[in-house]
Amino acid sequence: MRSRGGVLAAASGVVLILAGVAGCTDPPASRSTTLPSATERSKVSQFALSNKEALDAAVVAFERYVELANQIGAAGGAEPERLYEALTPELAEESIANFQRMQRDGLRLEGSSTVRGVRLVQQNADLVQVYACLQAGSTRLIDRTGADVTTADRQIETPLVVNLQPGDSGTLLISQSEQWPWPDNDIC
Incomplete structure (x- = not known):
């Protein structure tokens, strides 16, 4: 049975649940992951993002996670608590445990993965779901x-x-990730 976090990367033989890696650049300034606050949402009858806004926010949030995981992996699992910036608390704790195991075993990652092909599946006030391809070739x-x-x-x-x-801060956090279960797909 897959854990709630699913498999985000087997970056190099060690399955790191949500411990994939990506480029270490800041998100483009034109994109924002900030969403209306709970107070602002409660002031309107329906919280809604356009599909483009939801996709842009998801891409920035996912890239931010991958950037953090890349940095933590390169540092041999040091300071994994930074993942709370990008993951829900439950998923962050699971990923932190994986990075602590990596640190204990004296492992580190070299190189970086990338995210591409992000497509919106669905979105509403409580969820943005996307398909994405995590590339760990390097x-x-x-x-x-x-x-x-x-x-x-x-x-x-x-x-x-x-x-x-x-x-809580109004940004999107990854709450779940699973490997796409069908082998014939055009995500990657």
Whole structure:
């Protein structure tokens, strides 16, 4: 049975639930993940984003998560608490445990993954769901001796279904991610 977090990446043979990695750049200034606050939502009868706004917010939120996971993985799992910025508390705790295991085992990631092909599935006041492709082709798992311990049979591209929900600060947080279950897909 898959955990609630699903599989976001087998970046290098170690399955890191929501511990995939991506580029370390700031999100484009034209996009914002900030959503109306709970107070603002309660003032209107229906909280709604356009499909474009929902997709843009989801892309920025997912890229932010991947950026954080990339930094934490490169640091050998150090300071995983930063994931609370991008994940719901339950999912953050699960991912933090994986990074702590990585740190304990003396592993670190080299390289970075990317996110591409993000498509909106559905959105409402409580959920934005997207399909996305996580590409981990340039990542390698390195042990404490400096040896590359990346497994040869890892997935280079992982198609995902990602759920995001508004957090207390009004930004989208990843609440669930699962590998797309059908092998014939055009996500990646």
